[in-house]
Every structure is written in C-alpha cells, then in structure tokens.
Amino acid sequence: MMVVNMDIKKGRIQSLFQYNKSKIAPLLGLVLLVVFFAITSKGKLLEASSIENIYNQGFPLLITSLAFVYVMATGNLDFSIGANVGFCATIACYVAFFNTKLAFPAALLTGALVGLINSLMYVFLKIPSFIACLCMMFILTAANQTLTGGGSKMVPVELLQNDYSIVRLVLLLIYIIIIVIIFHKTKVGKQLEALGISVEASIQTGVNAKLLFIVSYVVTGVAAGLAGYLMLLRVGAASPTLGSSLTIDSIIALVLGGMSILGGASSSMICAVTGSLITTVLNSGIVLAGMGGDAQQLIKGALFIIVVSISTLRESSSKNF
Amino acid sequence: MKKLISIILIIMMILGAVACNSTKSNESKEEVKETEKKTDSDTDGEEVKETEKKTDSDTDGEEVERKPFKIGFSVWGTSDSHGRYVSQAASWVEELGGEVIVDVAQGFTIDAQVASIENLIQSGADIVSFCAYSGEAVIPKISELAEKNEVYFVMWDTTVSDPAIQEMVDSNPYFVGTTNEGQFEAGYETVEYLAEQGATDFVIIKYAIGVAICDERVDGASKAIDDLGLNLTYVIEVPEDTKKAVEDTLVNYPEVNAVVAVGGTAMYVTPSIQAIESVGRKGEVLTSGFDFSDTMGAELEAGDLSLVLGGHVVTTHFANLMALSAYWGDPINPDKEQLMIPYLTVTSPEDIDNFNKYVVGDVPPYTPEEMLDSISSDKTFDDFQKIAMEYSIEDVISRRGE
Structure with missing residues (x-):
C-alpha cells in the first residue's frame, strides 16, 4: 500500500515537473546567465546601479513582449510593433510641444489606433496578418521618417529635465498587473490560446474569434504606445529608428522564454518576463564583464546557443532525430 | 548526449575567447612596460616612471598626475572596415597605462546607443568616447548621463548642428570636445576630382537619418556641382537595396555618369559598382565613396572606383587623447573646440597598402612619447590641432625614419 502511495506521489511530482518544464528550463538558463556574468563581472552585475541599468534598458522589451503574448498566443505575429513604438514616440513628442500632459494619452491612442487598423485589415479584409502588419510597418516607418524630417526630434526641455523614473515604475507596474490578470485570470487568455490551437474548433465552442483577434492587436498597439512614450522620456528624442528593433527582440524574447512561435497552450506571461530578462542581462552583462570588441559578438552568439539549448531541453524527449 | 557535448564545446569556446581577451590585454600591458623601459634608455636618463601613476611637470612647475584610466568606446560595429579601424585606433592610448573597452x-538606433553608453559607464569607464551615429538628438541624453555619473565624454566623427544641443554640452563640465573632418570640403573635393575625370551628371547617395556630417558632405558636393556648372541628376536616400536603387536610377537617367556615396563605401559604393555592371555601363560611370572598405583595393585596381576619402581613423585616437588630458586635469582643449582631422585620399592600390602597413598595421603610428608630448602642458590647442592635421601616411613614414 505504501509503495503504491509513493509511486503516486512520484508520478505527481514527475507530471508537475513535466508540465512546468517549458517554463523552468528558460528560468534555469536565466539563472545560469546571471551566475556567469556575476562571476565574470566580479560582482558588478549584482550591484544596485547595474540592476537599475538592466531595468532601464529592459522595460521597453518587457512591455512589448508581454503584449506580444496576446498576439502570438493566437498563432499570429505583429511585425509592426517596433515601428509603432517609434511612431507613437514621435506623435507624443509633437504633442508635448503643445501640452506635455497630453503626450501620454496621445501615444496610447495612436498605438491603439494602429493596432485596431491592423486587426481590421486581418479580420474584415481577410489580409493575412503578417502581410497587414508588414505593410503597416512600412507605412509607420515612412510616416515617422517624414515627421522627424529624416533626423531626430528632441523633446521639450521640461520633459528632458525632469526625472520620470517613479512615473515610469508606476505605469509599468499598473500595466503588468492589468495585462497579466487579463491573460491568466480571465477567459480571454484561455480563448486566445484556444485560437492558437484551432480557430475553427474555438468558433465551434462559441468563442468570438473576430473580437479576440481585434483585442489582441489593440493590446499590442497600446503596449507600443506605452513603450514609445516611456522610451521618449528615457532617450529624450524621437527618431525614425527608435524602437525599431523591438519586433524581432520581442519574438526572440518569447521564444527564449519558452513560448512556441505557433502560440497555443505554451503561451504564458512568464515567457515574456524570462525572455526579456535573458536578452537584457546578456547585452548588459557582456560589457560589464569587459568582453568587448571582436569577441563580443562571438561570445553573445555562443551564450545565446547555450541558453536556447537549455531552454529547449524540454523538447528533446519528443523529438528523436 | 549530443546536446551536452555541444554545450561543453561552446563553453570551451567562450572560455577560449575570454582567455584570448585577457591574454591580449596582458600582452599589451607587457608591451607598455617594454616600451617604457625602452624610453628610459632612449631619453638619456630622463625618467619615465614605470609605476601606474605617472607625472609630468608643466611649464609652471605644477605636476600633472597621469592616473590609470578606463575608456568606454561605443561603436556601431567592427565588421565593417571603418568601424574596425576606428576601434583599433581608439585602443592606441592603452599604451599610456589604461584600458579601452569597445x-x-x-543597431543604429538612439535607444541602442544610450544603452551602450549606460553599460560602459556601469562597467567603470572614466571616459566615454562615441560618435553620434544614431543622430545628434542622442547627445543631450548622453551628456546628462555623463554629468550624473561624473564621467568625461568626447565625440569623434561628430558635428553638432543644433545650437541648443551645442549650448547644452558646452555647459557640461565633463564634455571634452569633438573631432571631425572637413566634411563640406571633402564633398566639394570629391566632385572636383570626378569632374576632372570627365563626370558631368551626378547621383548622390545619402543617409536619411539626421547625421550632420553626411549632410555637410552632401552640401559640399552640391556646391561643387553648382560652382562647376555640372548637373545633380538625382539624390537617393538610404536605399535598403542600393544595387536595385542605382540600377533603377541609371535606367531612368541614362545621362548619369558619376555616383557619389557620402558614406559607407562598402554599403553603398560596392553595390553601386555591381549595378553599373549589371546595366552594362561598366567604365562609363565613375564612383566615389567615403570611409575605407575591404574591397576598395580591388575596385580601384579594376577601375570601378575612382577615389575614396577615408582613413581618418585617428579621429578616435585624438579624441581619446583630448579626453585623457581632461581626465588628467590638464585639458589640451579647455575651450571645447572642434579638432579637425584630415582625410586621406586614396586613388590607387599602393595607397591602400601603405595605409595598411603604416597606419593600421601592427605598430601604432604614434609612439607613447609622441602621444604624451602632443598633450603635454607646454602644448596649446593650436599645437595639438597642428599635430592632428599633419596626419598622413607620409607623416607616419617620416616619423619612423623610413
């Protein structure tokens, strides 16, 4: 009888581990990365100022990748998010010259509007989502280029002189709480995941697919607006290239964090957090450890492979090739 | 098992790369000692201290403490030859008893450049040295970071065209100055040279992002075209596919017989040469570029490329020297003026061989004594400017006594 109980317990632990493997493995990769850089930087990585640095550099990626979970869960991608960040920053910059208080809502509204247009093109015009988003990316890049005159536009001096770190932290926390609760504690998250598994089956079970696709793109749009506004405060200028790398970085962060690019049941907010941290710690740690110059890219690439290898250990049992 | 082996191999590769880095820095430190020992005997008993804290007596008898330093150097890349050369030149000052982290x-974005500077400051840099390649709007933020962290900053290959930004950096006690080349003149001379070779109808390829130095080159080239009564047929802005853009232009404007790229020889001139060939106009359309590339020797030899202005690698070297003098408490450029650096004009493969041998070869073109002498207390900014403007391959050869 006792042996049977032990077997059951063992089985439960195994299945729990199996279930969380996709989330635990990337966390393990992150921990190893932190330990590696803590040693090679002689402890600098763990200093308060370094942690603040990582936070300052990592928050735009965290914002966009958290929102990206909504779109990627459905099996879609938003290729316009990076361009949208830059565009929202430019709009906020222009509005700030009239009224600094209106800059933030302007950025959010602009981002949401772009997200809405993306979703409408996909849902009603039946344009494949990646084509619609790619086209939007080109449009936003061109618009941004025109608005900034091809160069860059400084924010009003009063925005540059004030320290917005508390405002940023508060906004970020509110954003994280809302986005996580909606995804994990309401039926929205489950329905988005269901769409990623099978759109037809989800519709059969009564899921309003059109509405959910619209919601997912509007969420990424709002996130782009938030990231754009906060990045504007951080760098003090709008430019055509601001935030442009965030599209690819968000996808990489999610994949590194253990989420499948096809969406579905592997979608989780923890993937965005882990992936964003891995990317930011890697970029920052490599300099703190003094690994500059020609070796930098080599080391970065190699470390990425290690982290991905650890993160994908979960798949080894199912893929025997 | 395979995965495990691959991870172990990668870890070994990383450790190897890290070890190479530290070996290199150890080697360079040993080289410094060697050089200093040499200097001891060369200067007929004049003492150059081997300790890390060196001093230099200025004309008033005050001592300048040459404390060890760490320079954080931010660059867009080291895979292109200009990025590689300026990074190499930036590290020449390591021979003065310090470290340069590259x-x-x-990416070329403002946020990436701000993050790069933050990381360098965080790594303990006393000085940050950068080019505002993501646009001059990045400068106020970096200025703020430098002041907040009490870190000196110097800009190379950079012109500040916005008076508000200039005022902002001038009021920062940690701002050292900028180095730059005569961009307008360079643009002008390029067109003059091509006109002498028979060019009449020009296409200019320019950056679209607000990089002031490129705008100045375009202004210079445009002025020369006006002055010489030539035609500026078309301006291409940051083409994603340069080859295609040039092909289209040549097909639509068959009268074009010169393509001037005001930046990135490798990025813009090489694809332009391919485009000229693909539309069957090889030998009819002249090309020129800025910044040296790895392929320019072969292109010059084949007659596909007429001239390149570049080799201004010392721009980072003189910027670092300027910053070091400020860090050591005896600034060579107290008024934060712009230091002008000459371009090298390359029109033949022999020029490139000499450049590779004497400027970016194994031995830096300036000895530690020459570096220290150029910023010594008895030198003024004008003297320093003169030394910088004397930079040429011939100058290096003559100083080496060859």
Missing part, C-alpha cells in the same frame, strides 16, 4: 551597440 562596446558594439546593438
């Missing part, structure tokens, strides 16, 4: 920023 950080390759992740």
Whole structure:
C-alpha cells in the first residue's frame, strides 16, 4: 500500500515537473546567465546601479513582449510593433510641444489606433496578418521618417529635465498587473490560446474569434504606445529608428522564454518576463564583464546557443532525430 | 548526449575567447612596460616612471598626475572596415597605462546607443568616447548621463548642428570636445576630382537619418556641382537595396555618369559598382565613396572606383587623447573646440597598402612619447590641432625614419 502511495506521489511530482518544464528550463538558463556574468563581472552585475541599468534598458522589451503574448498566443505575429513604438514616440513628442500632459494619452491612442487598423485589415479584409502588419510597418516607418524630417526630434526641455523614473515604475507596474490578470485570470487568455490551437474548433465552442483577434492587436498597439512614450522620456528624442528593433527582440524574447512561435497552450506571461530578462542581462552583462570588441559578438552568439539549448531541453524527449 | 557535448564545446569556446581577451590585454600591458623601459634608455636618463601613476611637470612647475584610466568606446560595429579601424585606433592610448573597452551597440538606433553608453559607464569607464551615429538628438541624453555619473565624454566623427544641443554640452563640465573632418570640403573635393575625370551628371547617395556630417558632405558636393556648372541628376536616400536603387536610377537617367556615396563605401559604393555592371555601363560611370572598405583595393585596381576619402581613423585616437588630458586635469582643449582631422585620399592600390602597413598595421603610428608630448602642458590647442592635421601616411613614414 505504501509503495503504491509513493509511486503516486512520484508520478505527481514527475507530471508537475513535466508540465512546468517549458517554463523552468528558460528560468534555469536565466539563472545560469546571471551566475556567469556575476562571476565574470566580479560582482558588478549584482550591484544596485547595474540592476537599475538592466531595468532601464529592459522595460521597453518587457512591455512589448508581454503584449506580444496576446498576439502570438493566437498563432499570429505583429511585425509592426517596433515601428509603432517609434511612431507613437514621435506623435507624443509633437504633442508635448503643445501640452506635455497630453503626450501620454496621445501615444496610447495612436498605438491603439494602429493596432485596431491592423486587426481590421486581418479580420474584415481577410489580409493575412503578417502581410497587414508588414505593410503597416512600412507605412509607420515612412510616416515617422517624414515627421522627424529624416533626423531626430528632441523633446521639450521640461520633459528632458525632469526625472520620470517613479512615473515610469508606476505605469509599468499598473500595466503588468492589468495585462497579466487579463491573460491568466480571465477567459480571454484561455480563448486566445484556444485560437492558437484551432480557430475553427474555438468558433465551434462559441468563442468570438473576430473580437479576440481585434483585442489582441489593440493590446499590442497600446503596449507600443506605452513603450514609445516611456522610451521618449528615457532617450529624450524621437527618431525614425527608435524602437525599431523591438519586433524581432520581442519574438526572440518569447521564444527564449519558452513560448512556441505557433502560440497555443505554451503561451504564458512568464515567457515574456524570462525572455526579456535573458536578452537584457546578456547585452548588459557582456560589457560589464569587459568582453568587448571582436569577441563580443562571438561570445553573445555562443551564450545565446547555450541558453536556447537549455531552454529547449524540454523538447528533446519528443523529438528523436 | 549530443546536446551536452555541444554545450561543453561552446563553453570551451567562450572560455577560449575570454582567455584570448585577457591574454591580449596582458600582452599589451607587457608591451607598455617594454616600451617604457625602452624610453628610459632612449631619453638619456630622463625618467619615465614605470609605476601606474605617472607625472609630468608643466611649464609652471605644477605636476600633472597621469592616473590609470578606463575608456568606454561605443561603436556601431567592427565588421565593417571603418568601424574596425576606428576601434583599433581608439585602443592606441592603452599604451599610456589604461584600458579601452569597445562596446558594439546593438543597431543604429538612439535607444541602442544610450544603452551602450549606460553599460560602459556601469562597467567603470572614466571616459566615454562615441560618435553620434544614431543622430545628434542622442547627445543631450548622453551628456546628462555623463554629468550624473561624473564621467568625461568626447565625440569623434561628430558635428553638432543644433545650437541648443551645442549650448547644452558646452555647459557640461565633463564634455571634452569633438573631432571631425572637413566634411563640406571633402564633398566639394570629391566632385572636383570626378569632374576632372570627365563626370558631368551626378547621383548622390545619402543617409536619411539626421547625421550632420553626411549632410555637410552632401552640401559640399552640391556646391561643387553648382560652382562647376555640372548637373545633380538625382539624390537617393538610404536605399535598403542600393544595387536595385542605382540600377533603377541609371535606367531612368541614362545621362548619369558619376555616383557619389557620402558614406559607407562598402554599403553603398560596392553595390553601386555591381549595378553599373549589371546595366552594362561598366567604365562609363565613375564612383566615389567615403570611409575605407575591404574591397576598395580591388575596385580601384579594376577601375570601378575612382577615389575614396577615408582613413581618418585617428579621429578616435585624438579624441581619446583630448579626453585623457581632461581626465588628467590638464585639458589640451579647455575651450571645447572642434579638432579637425584630415582625410586621406586614396586613388590607387599602393595607397591602400601603405595605409595598411603604416597606419593600421601592427605598430601604432604614434609612439607613447609622441602621444604624451602632443598633450603635454607646454602644448596649446593650436599645437595639438597642428599635430592632428599633419596626419598622413607620409607623416607616419617620416616619423619612423623610413
């Protein structure tokens, strides 16, 4: 009888581990990365100022990748998010010259509007989502280029002189709480995941697919607006290239964090957090450890492979090739 | 098992790369000692201290403490030859008893460059040295970071065209100055040279992002075209596919017989040469570029490329020297003026061989004594400017006594 109980317990632990493997493995990769850089930087990585640095550099990626979970869960991608960040920053910059208080809502509204247009093109015009988003990316890049005159536009001096770190932290926390609760504690998250598994089956079970696709793109749009506004405060200028790398970085962060690019049941907010941290710690740690110059890219690439290898250990049992 | 082996191999590769880095820095430190020992005997008993804290007596008898330093150097990349050369030149000052950390920023964006500077400051840099390649709007933020962290900053290959930004950096006690080349004149001379070779109808390829130095080159080239009564047929802005853009232009404007790229020889001139060939106009359309590339020797030899202005690698070297003098408390450029650096004009493969041998070869073109002498207390900014403007391959050869 006792042996049977032990077997059951063992089985439960195994299945729990199996279930969380996709989330635990990337966390393990992150921990190893932190330990590696803590040693090679002689402890600098763990200093308060370094942690603040990582936070300052990592928050735009965290914002966009958290929102990206909504779109990627459905099996879609938003290729316009990076361009949208830059565009929202430019709009906020222009509005700030009239009224600094209106800059933030302007950025959010602009981002949401772009997200809405993306979703409408996909849902009603039946344009494949990646084509619609790619086209939007080109449009936003061109618009941004025109608005900034091809160069860059400084924010009003009063925005540059004030320290917005508390405002940023508060906004970020509110954003994280809302986005996580909606995804994990309401039926929205489950329905988005269901769409990623099978759109037809989800519709059969009564899921309003059109509405959910619209919601997912509007969420990424709002996130782009938030990231754009906060990045504007951080760098003090709008430019055509601001935030442009965030599209690819968000996808990489999610994949590194253990989420499948096809969406579905592997979608989780923890993937965005882990992936964003891995990317930011890697970029920052490599300099703190003094690994500059020609070796930098080599080391970065190699470390990425290690982290991905650890993160994908979960798949080894199912893929025997 | 395979995965495990691959991870172990990668870890070994990383450790190897890290070890190479530290070996290199150890080697360079040993070289410094060697050089200093040499200097001891060369200067007929004049003492150059081997300790880390060196001093230099100025004309008033005050001592300048040459404390050890760490320079954080931010660059867009080291895979292109200009990025590689300026990074190499930036490290020449290591021979003066310090360290230069090169950080390759992740992309040409403002946010990437700000992050790069933050990381360098965080790594303990006393000085940050950068080019505002993501646009001059990045400068106020970096200025703020430098002041907040009490770190000196110097800009190379950079012109500040916005008076508000200039005022902002001038009021920063940690701002050292800028180095730059005569961009307008360079643009002008390029067109003059091509006109002498028979060019009449020009296409200019320019950056679209607000990089002031490129705008100045375009202004110079445009002025020369006006002055010489030539035609500026078309301006291409940051083509994603340069080859296609030039092909289209040549097909639509068959009268074009010169393509001037005001930046990135490798990025813009090489694809332009391919485009000229693909539309069957090889030998009819002249090309020129800025910044040296790895392929320019072969292109010059084949007659596909007429001239390149570049080799201004010392721009980072003189910027670092300027910053070091400020860090050591005896600034060579107290008024934060712009230091002008000459371009090298390359029109033949022999010029490139000499450049590779004497400027970016194994031995830096300036000895530690020459470096220290150029910023010594008895030198003025004008003297320093004169030394910088004397930079040429011939100058290096003559100083080496060859």
